Each structure stands twice: as C-alpha cells, then as structure tokens.
Amino acid sequence: MKLASLKTNQEGQSSRDGYLVVVDRSLRFQVDVSHIAENMQQALDSWANVAPVLQAIYVSLNQGRVQNAQPFDVTQCLSPLPRAYHWADASAYVNHVELVRKARGAAMPESFWHDPLMYQGGSDTFLTPNQDICMPTTDWGIDFEAELAVITDDVPFGVSAQNAQQHIKLLMLVNDVSLRNLIPAELAKGFGFYQSKPSSSFSPVAVTPDELASNWRDGKAHLPMRCYLNDELFGQPNAGIDMTFNFYQLVAHAAKTRALAAGTIIGSGTVSNCDRALGSCCIAEQRMLEILEFGQAKTSFLQFGDTVKIEMQDEQGATIFGAIQQKVTRRAES
Structure with a gap:
C-alpha cells in the first residue's frame, strides 16, 4: 500500500497536517480517503482498524475500479507526516x-x-x-x-x-x-x-x-x-x-x-x-x-x-x- 499527504483536499481547503490519499503502485493515480482518516497521523493512531480498509481501496485503485480516482501530482505533496510527535x-x-x-x-x-x-x-x-x-x-x-x-x-x-x-x-x-x-x-x-x-x-x-x-x-x-x-x-x-x-x-x-x-x-x-x-x-x-x-x-x-x-x-x-x-x-x- 502507498499513502501520501496532500496540501489541500478536493474542496481546496488546506491543513498543516495534510489530507490523506491512497496512491496506486505506479504513482499515477490517487484517491482521497480523508473520510476514513483525515490525515496520516489519524490513520496511524487507529492503524489496526483503518489499514485493512485502506488496503482494500489500494487494491481496487490498482485494478482501475475506483471511479473517483484523480491524477497523482507529486508537487502537491507534503511530507507523509508533515509534522511528527517523534x-x-x-x-x-x-x-x-x-x-x-x-x-x-x-x-x-x-x-x-x-x-x-x-x-x-x-x-x-x-x-x-x-x-x-x-x-x-x-x-x-x-x-x-x-x-x-x-x-x-x-x-x-x-x-x-x-x-x-x-x-x-x-x-x-x-x-x-x-x-x-x-x-x-x-x-x-x-x-x-x-x-x-x-x-x-x-x-x-x-x-x-x-x-x-x-x-x-x-x-x-x-x-x-x-x-x-x-x-x-x-x-x-x-x-x-x-x-x-x-x-x-x-x-x-x-x-x-x-x-x-x-x-x-x-x-x-x-x-x-x-x-x-x-x-x-x-x-x-x-x-x-x-x-x-x-x-x-x-x-x-x-x-x-x-x-x-x-x-x-x-x-x-x-x-x-x-x-x-x-x-x-x-x-x-x-
């Protein structure tokens, strides 16, 4: 599974902690998953529950079965964790x-x-x-x-x-x-x-x-x-x-x-x-x-x-x- 944190969400809102997206294996497409975990830290805080859901989306994205997939633009990426506790x-x-x-x-x-x-x-x-x-x-x-x-x-x-x-x-x-x-x-x-x-x-x-x-x-x-x-x-x-x-x-x-x-x-x-x-x-x-x-x-x-x-x-x-x-x-x- 591949994950990234974007500067803004689909509505153009920005957050210093970013918005979580799942990225396909080739780094060509992404899908917003901020409704599951808004950012990377939230996903990690509940990893046992969240990871299987994100993994299923990742599999579908690689198979071309996600209708709302968007092109992945690396210039819009923050650090995967824009700031970290440790x-x-x-x-x-x-x-x-x-x-x-x-x-x-x-x-x-x-x-x-x-x-x-x-x-x-x-x-x-x-x-x-x-x-x-x-x-x-x-x-x-x-x-x-x-x-x-x-x-x-x-x-x-x-x-x-x-x-x-x-x-x-x-x-x-x-x-x-x-x-x-x-x-x-x-x-x-x-x-x-x-x-x-x-x-x-x-x-x-x-x-x-x-x-x-x-x-x-x-x-x-x-x-x-x-x-x-x-x-x-x-x-x-x-x-x-x-x-x-x-x-x-x-x-x-x-x-x-x-x-x-x-x-x-x-x-x-x-x-x-x-x-x-x-x-x-x-x-x-x-x-x-x-x-x-x-x-x-x-x-x-x-x-x-x-x-x-x-x-x-x-x-x-x-x-x-x-x-x-x-x-x-x-x-x-x-």
Whole structure:
C-alpha cells in the first residue's frame, strides 16, 4: 500500500497536517480517503482498524475500479507526516561513521559496533519532497544525507527487536539535511546536534514494507539508494548491505527507556557501503575519501543553485517512493 499527504483536499481547503490519499503502485493515480482518516497521523493512531480498509481501496485503485480516482501530482505533496510527535535518527551504517572519524584522526569506540548511535531531531517542521533547502549562507557546509526511515504504530516500553518488527507500518526516504561546518562546535559542547540539523525532507509517498516484496527482509531494504547531484549520479549504495543495525534493532533501541507514540519516525542514518565504487549518499563521506586519498577534500558542499535528487527503484526501474527533489536557495535576511 502507498499513502501520501496532500496540501489541500478536493474542496481546496488546506491543513498543516495534510489530507490523506491512497496512491496506486505506479504513482499515477490517487484517491482521497480523508473520510476514513483525515490525515496520516489519524490513520496511524487507529492503524489496526483503518489499514485493512485502506488496503482494500489500494487494491481496487490498482485494478482501475475506483471511479473517483484523480491524477497523482507529486508537487502537491507534503511530507507523509508533515509534522511528527517523534523523529529519531540513527547511524546504522557503522562503516560510514568509521570513515568520517578516521579522516579527522579520531578513534572509533568498539561499542559503536554493538550499541547504535541515535539522536532525537526536530520534528515540528519537515520540508516537502520538492521544497527548497533555503539557507542564508553556504558557509555552514550544507550537505544532503540519503536515508531510509520507518514509521511505527504505538511501541511498548522495552520492546525486543524480535517484537519490534510488528510495529513497523510504513517506510519512506529521507534527506536528513546537515550543516557540516556547524557540527564540530556543537558536538564539542557534549550536548548533541541542534542548529546543525535543520528541517529534514521525506519522500512523497510512504509505503508498507510488503511493497518492497522480497527486498524487504531482516529489517532491511535490499535495494540501491540513488542520489543525484545536479542531475549526475553521486552514489547508489545498497541500503541492505553493510547496515550494522537493522530497523528492528533501531526501534528496540529507541524504546529501551520509553514507549513510542504512533507516528514515530526512526531513520537509518546515511546509507553507506564498504564498496566505495558505488559512491556515497552524502558529500561529507566523499570528502573524507578524498582526504584519505589526496590529503585534501576536492568536492565542495552544496552551493546555491545546486539540485539534489534521492530515489529508490525496484528491479524493473520503477520508482517506489517517488523522488525527493530539492534545490539549494538563498534565504533573505529577516
């Protein structure tokens, strides 16, 4: 099943939480289901009751049996969850962490291989899939980070990794925008990210895990994450390879000391493979490889006018989530 949140409903009314639509598998048609659940959060709050109804509509939509279907316009999409109660991002590809630390001469604690890194990010203002990354300066080191994320229903306190899998209801792509030049000073304070992690963006569509068929297994999505910078392929590492902690483990980690509310988003961290020939899902990693090889970075962080595209396709080349497509623009001084 594929779901999206639109900026306006059929009557032209707008809502900051969006209006829920079911989207067909090819991302060509949609049907308004806001009479069943007005928005994504309402659907997640009552997932056990609502999901079977939405699934039946999805099947009918794919069979061409929904009379009131409309063309799906990705430019009208908000984030699947335009704002969320909880957004936690991990760093599940530990080889990525090791590489970044190695380039700056920092040893990596052995614990990183068996205890996930995770931080809680801002979830009140997510960007739309096509919204500009608008910053006042490029001196902050603007970077993209291509990731996968899961959305859960209510997760009990202390859930095990084995039981966590039943609470993963939806998957989506993430561009976890980072301001690299602000990170060192923030982390040096010993209190984590804040200013260096502005609003993230998510794919137009969130999908149930079964949409990935056999490519969703062991809590991982075994498909390439394709990233384009200014329309040129930047990287396509496989999201299922070299993922040290799967999503079941990440959800369990987040719930170790608290229950998680329905609508919680858990990110994988930047997708990264040990096979460097597949490229990178962020500029920082590419720069680290350049430092190790040449003694200095050659690739600049994002500049005004640069474009970023993040997408995942199935084996037939069909887009699964739709694409995150963003441009870096200058924010006027206020």
